Amino acid sequence: MTSVVSTSLRTIRIGSRKSQLALVQTYWVRDQLQKCFPDMKFEVHTMSTQGDKILDVALAKIGDKGLFTKELEVGMLNGEIDFAVHSLKDLPTKLPDGLTLAAITERENPADALVVHEKFKDYQLETLPPGTVVGTSSLRRLAQLRHHFPHLEFKDVRGNLNTRLAKLDAGEYDVLILAVAGLERLGMGDRIHQAIPSEFSLHAVGQGALGIECRADDDDLIAMLKEAIEHSETRDRCLAERAFLRDLEGGCQVPIGVTSTIDGETLTLSGIVASVDGQKLVKDTVSGPAIAAESLGTQLAHSLREQGAQAILNEIFAEIQR
Template sequence: MESNGNGQAGGKDLIRIGSRDSELALKQTHMVREAMQRVHPHLNSEIVSMKTKGDKIQDVALSKIGSKSLFTKELELALEAQSVDVVVHSLKDLPTTLPDGMVIGAVLKREDPRDAVIMHPKYAECTLATLPKDSVIGTSSLRRSAQLKRKYPDLCFKSVRGNLNTRFRKLDDADDYAALVLAAAGVIRMGWKNRISQYLCDDLCMYAVGQGALAVECREGDSAILDILAKIADPDTTVEAVAERAFMRTLEGGCSAPVAVHTKVMEDSLTLKGGVWSLDGSEELVHTMTILTREPDTSSDSLRPPKKIAKTCITFCGIVPLPEQKDVMTRANQLGKSLAQTLLDKGADQILKAAKAQNTVNSPPSVSSTSNGNIEDKKALPVNTS
């Protein structure tokens, strides 16, 4: 158990922070706790760690497991049971529909969202373009493999599971893989930036919805916690997250189908690029849309914020808006929806349907949340504190 500080925050004697128990997850949770500590110097807190389903199943590709809450469900059960007050997630792990009564109280400043290539030491001077023909690239992501198969048809892509430490060992200690493709953010947070051989820009591989951002989930009615989290949220990253998650939700994509984005916040505009691919990368639909964020855009009624904001807890794909951001988040939410609908009108639904059907062949049974977001399994969870 870790605790620190000796005062209260928002009337709470102790804030319990839930986390997965991997080294990267704990590093990220410590980052969140330190951010909370900066805005509440006398914060008294402890980190409660646990394994999730995604951590326990290591011999099956993520896309084959079938659950939408692979790395979040156990944490959310602990949150619902009030054995923790907040939980820290990689935003890309969070489904776009949260369980009833739960919200994302803060999205922290995003680390580099791009994907990165980690080469086997013998290929340290190479890029994907210069690797020998038939080199094996390890990735657990259909999104990455679909895009990269399209760009590099002479390379082979093979699933690789495990935490970052395990994946690096699989790369370095054998000749099974010529390279890995991983989220740059995790590699950087682990202190291994020097191992990155190549960053993949959006013309090679667009990133996952929410990639590089940390989300803090809490109970909807916990006003004391929400007040604290509002102080650590990053405005630009939050707007990006809303647009990306609205895009994903409208497409009904996920880890079982290749969906990717690239987002850019400027001083007075937000640009969202989104795409869908077939599993083999042969089919691709990509489109880009931009909205103004500083001045009202009267070109489309659909992008105008509602005239009234309800007094209940308004969220955008689960994210609680900062008070000064409600209008821009409303517009970002609509941007994501509009971009997704444009792709659907061009046939994205057929590509996604085929990808999901192809991916579910011989998949193991799934354990997932109910359609309205309620958590099914109410059993008590064993937890560790760290």
């Protein structure tokens, strides 16, 4: 590949969380950049975020704005690192002044996954018996599954992927709901018992994609990132999803789910807002030019608001603040 970027030789410092999944994702980004720019040097620097340190409290109770990103963002603004690799679903839709979402990678399967204890291997999500204990730390998953399967029991689960799977295998949970993409990136695709259909659980905004955040004035680096790893279709889908979430002012711990597709030049975006107890759920779909991705996200947010989404969100925000 002939580079379109002209830049003096420099060492690029990449910021990452310390979790196994974060490092797998970050080293993948580093390797893509190294292939594209073999004469440059790329170093990985790890940091612990608040979300990595607090493991005994439900995410919704400790606030989610920048829970897994703030320390990395401070590192960029202080000049300690040049860019950070995030699971895009963890990156807030409003970034600190001076930082920008520079590139979005090609999306892996964004679906949620059903992972089961051995004794539940003969069941699918829709056939799980009453009282099955389902582990999830996501209000989005919780609200949707409560709506469709009120006969199941739900229990919060925290910790990294290996910790959660160990708890499942020890019998603390009957099944877990995790992300297909995370399991596949860690070589644990064999643990996916079922990729959950979107009719039961719309995925998180940005799920399955990586978001690369860097200083907004680092033009050379932004150009490098776009050349080496940006995926235009995923970018348009995720920008629509993030605009939808931003307009509703919901973070990753608010029951907001999406799904998106691009067919030719047309982007189709579906979204839901649900109450935590699953009793209320509003859903709609919009379609339009992919080039107007963010406008479509805003349009969908306004449509759901008119159908009662704002009242649902107000109740959730009030409950979280208690």
